Amino acid sequence: MHIAVMNVRISLPGCTSLKEKRQRMGGLHERYGRNPVVAVCESGEHGRLEASEWTFVVMGNERQKAESLCSEIEEKLQRTVDGRVMEVTREWL
Incomplete structure (x- = not known):
């Protein structure tokens, strides 16, 4: 089993406003959390309106x-989020 932790x-x-922040992030948790090999959560920048940090845990047999799948998530984020992806880091466990 291979596990990647991707921070965005x-x-x-x-x-x-917090309401605008939630709208602009566009339901990332619902969209990506449906996949059984992906876990997703908002992991940082909770107190800042102009920033958001998300962590995706992606698993695969290979x-x-x-x-x-990490690349696919990253590309979709670039296209769908009403903001700028500033940094993406991946760590393998």
């Missing part, structure tokens, strides 16, 4: 499959 930092310029 997102900038939300001009965000002025490292290549887990890497592919």
Whole structure:
């Protein structure tokens, strides 16, 4: 079993309320948490309106499959989140 922990930092310029922050993040937990090999949570920047940090734990029987899924998540985030992905880090367990 191969496990990747992917941390994503997102900038939300001009965000002025917690409600707007939630709307701009667009339900990441519901979208990605449905996949049985992915766990997702908002892991940081709780107190800042103009930033958000998310952690994805991706599992796969083969490292290549887990890497592919991480890349797919990263690409979808770039396209769907109303903000800028500032940093993505991956760690393998």
